[in-house]
Amino acid sequence: MFIHLTEEQELIRKTVREFAEKEIAPVSEKLWEEQQFPYEIWAKAGELGLIGLPYPEKYNGGGGDWLSFVIVLEELARIDCAVANALMANSSAASLINHYGTEEQKEKYLKPILTGEKIGAIGLTEPNAGSDAAAIQTSAVLDGSEWVINGSKIFISNSDNEITGPVVIAAVTGTKENGRSEISNFIIPNGIEGFSYGRKLNKIGWRASSTGELFFDQVRVPQENLLGQRGAGLRQTLSTISTGRILIAAMGLGILQGSLDRSMAYMEERKAFGKPLTDLQALRFKVSDMATHTHAARLMIYHAASLRDAGKPFDKESSMAKLFATEKAMEAAHQAIQIHGGFGIMSEYAVSRAFGDAKVLEIVEGTSEIQREIISRLLFQ
């Protein structure tokens, strides 16, 4: 196995890096401080074709590969993980609609979220159902030609945002013969009657990402808003989650690379005991570890993405990449602050903001514990 980036992928990296450094870095602290979603950056990312890169051109996508999209998220997260997450969560909604939506649904809901005009969200998690997604309680009951939805969702990225397009949610539509819940996915347009948001959620990471708490009180949607087959909800979500894990891993890689770059720059410029920090072995070794983990994570993630692009199985590789990259990102963010000393604690410094961002990565899209569970199941199957 040899991972070789094409000239195009190198140029994509260069372009996104320049975009992130020039357009995002200068406002990153303000966005963090005010927990503000970067609407302007989102629109520009749409213009540049970053958002819809791996989706079909027919629906305003870029017709690109997943490895290229990984590079986009890596470069965005190197500067600001919250911006990268806007693309990531949008892509989760886009994946579901693209795979299981009808032509009409794609025209209406997929097209605008691939250009930056709108932003897509996916609502699975509930206050009492996280990794155990089958335990959700939100219900949908067919009443004539309409579904009536009741319940709530929490921690939903890209919801509660001025340009939230559809929110794809999972709801219980009945009970299966084995007594388990029958779960189906629905496309819910933002702002319809009975659909409201709770209080603003304050976070330690991904602060510029809009994270909503959703309430559904007798929300009525037409029958055609069911996504794909009735009862296929969890299967649909699971089929796209491995791709999501590669993308979260890519964001971990961005934090790794960012922590490494910032630590090296600081060590070269800062003096202690009359010599630059680069003379201190205790700190040099931290950077060696960071660089090694960055390299390993990159190989794992690019490999998983290449498998995905080649149409080969990649579930195990994506879980491994997600587990490794996000845990090492947390470690790197932690050590980068240590290297920066007192300055590293100040939110003015990007290393400080990356700390909370890294922690989020270890939780979303399946916690580290869930990844270990999945990997062991795939090993012993």
Added chain:
Amino acid sequence: MKRTFDTEEKIIVENNRISKDGVEWVINPYDEYAIEEGIKLREEFGGEVTVACIGPSEAEKELRTALAMGADKAILVEVDEDELQGDEHTTAQLLASLLKDRPFDIILAGNVSVDNGAGQVAPRVAELLDIPQVTTITHLTVDADQNKATVERDVEGDVEIVEISLPALFTAQQGLNEPRYPSLPGIMKAKKKPLESIQLGDLKLEQQDLAAKTEVVEVFLPPEKKAGRILEGELEDQVKELAHLLHSEAKVI
């Protein structure tokens, strides 16, 4: 378009020449303004933007970037810079001979390249093609019906407004526009756009036309800046010492 060192590269002089080992290359930033202006003109008036470059085969990468920004075609005149041993005169001859049989309304180029900084090539090309030229422009308005253009040019901090008939050549100064990022679909489409590669021999130029008019005698880095000195003592003595140092050490008076 010229391919130059990334502006953040460190310059290393080895054996009386600048080392190119492991260097990152970019489109000369002033040429980027020229490319952007060309694309903007096409968006307004239609037509076609062709980017031409004299350089090694590796310059294909920078040409692809220009295509990704939105240029329609690219031409690379492949030269081995070590073999050619040319100067600005050589490049201008090559470009003029490339352009003379191709139709054009406007030629845009960077005002200078950030490496050699001579600012010679584009004006020489205009002379060789016998067309009018305006250098260091910061604004360009084209009147297609009248076949003329009105340009603003930077004249040492002041602005000069010039009216000029087309076809003409312009060189871009900072401030002309804000070059766009290549879009990702643009990057992916760039590969399918035509990139014509021309060998030196195809241009039918005699060796004597290409021979450099200048000679590089020595290449050296500017002397490293020394730490400043603060004079001490009585004011009168300090002034005396300063005058003395300016005369004997700095040799400026």
